[in-house]
Amino acid sequence: MVKSRRNIYRKNFSLIIIFLILITIILVIAFITAYSLTGKYVENEFASKKIEVYEQTINPYEDFFQNKIPEITSYQGFLDSTSAARYATSVFFNYNFVRKIEFYDIRIGSPPAGRKRLGISVRSVYEFQPRGAKILGKKKYIPAGGTDFIDMAGKLNDFINSSDTVSVPTQSEVFRTFYDVKPDKISYLNVPRRQDVKLYKELFHTRNGTFYKHNMLTFLLDPAYLRIRNPHPELYQEITLQPVVYDPLTIEADKRVTEVALPGAFSNYKLYFISDKTHLDAEINRRFMPIGGVALLIYAFILLTGWLIYRNLSVNLKLFKLQYDFINNFTHEFKTPVSVIKIAGSNLRGENVMSERQLKHYGKILDEEADKLNELMNRLLSFTQLENRSIATKKEGIDIESFVKGYVETFRLKYHDFHINTELNGINFFYADPVMLGSIFQNLMENAYKYSHPQKKELDIKVWHERKTIFFSFADKGIGVPKSELNNIFRKFYRLENQYNQNGSVGLGLAFCKELVNFMDGDITVKSKVNQGSEFIVNLPYQT
Template identity: 65%
Template sequence: MKAQKSIYRKNFSLITAFLVLITVSLVIAVIISYNLTAKYVENEFASKKIEVLDQTVKPYNDFFQLKIPEITSYQGFLDSASAANYSATVFKSYPFVRRVLFYDLQISNPASKATITHNQGISVKAVYQYKPKHGNVKGAKDMAWSNTDDFKQMALKLSNFISVADTSRLPTQDEIFRTFYNVTPDKISYLNIPRREDIRIYQSLLKNGNVKAFYKQNMMTFLLDAHQLKVKNTHPELYQQVTIQPVVYDPLDLDGGRKVTEAALTGAFSNFKLYFISTNEHLDHEIDRRFLPIGAIVLLIYFFLVLIGWLIYRNLNINLKVFKLQYDFINNFTHEFKTPVSVIKIAGSNLKGDAELSERQRRHYGKILDEEADKLNELMNKLLSFTQLENKSITVKREEINLQQFVKGYIDTFKIKYPDFNLTYNIENVSGFYSDPVLLGSVFQNLMENAYKYSHPGKKELFINIKPEKRNIVISFTDKGIGMARYEHGDVFKKFYRIENQYNQNGSVGLGLAFCKELVNFMDGEISVTSKINEGSTFTVTLPLGV
């Protein structure tokens, strides 16, 4: 069987190579996936700041696009009280607005007198200042002069717009932004947008010096504080700290253990930026968190491949064992047939020879022919019975068995057959039971034959013990033979399995115990074995006691 062992080594080497290959692939996959995850987190650290910026400046955008244009809805009729109410709603919703200046304007003929007059007939009647939580403060005309730059810029934009405006259409968004907004760092000035008919009136008023009339306009200047913007860090897993800093902010003590990025604010906050800081440990934790499911999937695939490899190896191992068993079966079975056939042929040749044979010689050769024919017949019957048992083509004929007579009969037969076989038995609290005597006899014969065959010379002993147990009868066969290893206890009942030892090299095809197991199972019973090497074995047969 040396050739078979080399086949096992080749298969084992193949499986080992497969395991090494997928393990190396696992390591490479883990390294690549971890590096890709780290690169992905690094890219997100640089790109997701836009989302944080958008969420942070969203209140400012709402204020700029929605709240400020509400001034136009008053159509220039805001007064100090309504402007105060409007400012209160601004302070409540937009805490980054720290002060509001309300300019009560009027447009008149350039020759008219006004409190604060622009050279195109746009003047300021009064200026009011509003602060959050401190009430409203009404300013005097000298306050207007302190903010003349804001007023002059807006008045100039309005007068230029009126002089060239096309009243046949609505102004475009670009014209509205250039004319009615003035956005500078930390400050937004807004002038309410007049209607087309109002613009036509303003055009005639500014051109016709004889018209004496006054028309109201509203202008508001919002002074902002960027530090009052609420930073909305929508990605805390990436950014450990997000602060608002001046554009010129550039710390000199930045160490290599941190990652930094920044994003500039827009509009009135263009002189500030969002400053993002994260330590390497913080980002490593995020990388590990994102890599965990990827690593789990890779490991799952790895274990799946290992399972496939194990199943392939097990299948190959089983197939090789089956091949070995079949090879041994054919080898031994051929030997079993060859020996009696050879003896029969020799005896036949002697009988048909030319030499005269005495009566004693003829009887001797006849006995040899008869015994060898019985051996062949017994072997064929065993194979046939085994096949019939597997195909369920045998019916169990239950008869009452007298255990005393049944066991004593087999013991007497074996004592005649094997004079050196020490056989004893014991029957406890049971005289008989119902079963098939032929099938049970085959079990007795096989187990007793094995006890004799697999025992050392001079220690060929067998003790048969029969006792009832609940609704079953338990028959145990205990010998003092060569025994077997623990790992072989389950295999000895398999077809063609043979224990490799000096007692099993000839005269066995590995069917005896498998035949016993099939017989016992067919009678609705069970068979088991306990054994120790060089101490002996005990085969236990459990059969139903009732009819």
């Protein structure tokens, strides 16, 4: 028999180790790369997401500046203290950062004698606060620090003087002329219509004492009342409002800091963002976990795929080996009797005259070798029938003592050095198929003799029953079966590699026993230790 090349398995094992190391290295590299990219992504978000915080914090101010303040123009200069108070109340209710409003009731008339500038004066000034209102002055009284009105009056005069009354002023012109934005303060004049500008321009050429009403409001703001919104607490632990000039002398190494300046009347302040490094590390870990989980799943999938491929290749390799061994051994089993038959036939056909004794001898040889071939063919046929469940059992009453004694005597005659001991514990009679049971005895006793050392050709046969089960034990003192092979010995065509198994076996004996026992609704188990022996226990339904 050609021996299988064991180095195939060593090479496969080496490839498996290399494969496992390779994909593990790839997994580690993937983890490191993914963690690094996640860290950079979080750092970038820490620097960029501040715009979202800025927008949500400054949105109320933008709405106030772009929508609420221009509402004054809709009054076209006819605001009085009552309507101005109502307007102020709506501002205080919706915009908490507005802490005070000064309302200027303005009159626009002809230039005073000897002057080229329109007579723009204050008739009265009112101050509104969230808890009430008080009058600051009337007529031409300008409160302390009233440069706001003077600056706005000058810009209004220049606008009227240079306006063409045909085109509508652009947004840029409106912002330059009718807005005055300073830190914590916004002043606003209502924007006149084109026909109003035309009337104002005529005042430069008339002295009829005509006056036109106009309004100006100054809003005093306090950034401390801005509501700081933080939609990303996972990035920013603390967000504070600080002066633009704020710059701490030292920043702790484990802190991350970024900032963004506020617009318009709050331009002297900035949003200051602070987070601990451990806080950002926790966010990095949180975002990395799903990525790591996916990488582990892919790793597990690759491992599973590799294992399935290896298992299939291993099964195919073992199947090929079994088939190769089967063909090799079966060919040898057929070749031996065929060769003997051919030699005997050649001698019988020879020219030399043979005696009657010689003829009987050659006839006996032909008969024995034909029986061997017939036994091999019958075993294969029976095995196939058992697998296909195409054989019927013929249960008969069996006298256990006579049945066991018959096989013991047969093997003692066949093998003179085979020592067989029997022990029957209260079993006399039961129903079973004697042919199938005989095949089980035949195979297990043959194996016990075949796989034992020359000095230890011993077999102990025990029979006993427990309730509705009968047990047959076959214990030898042979070479034993390695623990790793116990699950394989009942497989078809499987043969152990040992010195007693080089010729004369096709790997069907134990597989055939297993099929027979299963067909008889029983079971067969084995206990074995290398160089100490094996015990096969067959259990069958006990019917009397």
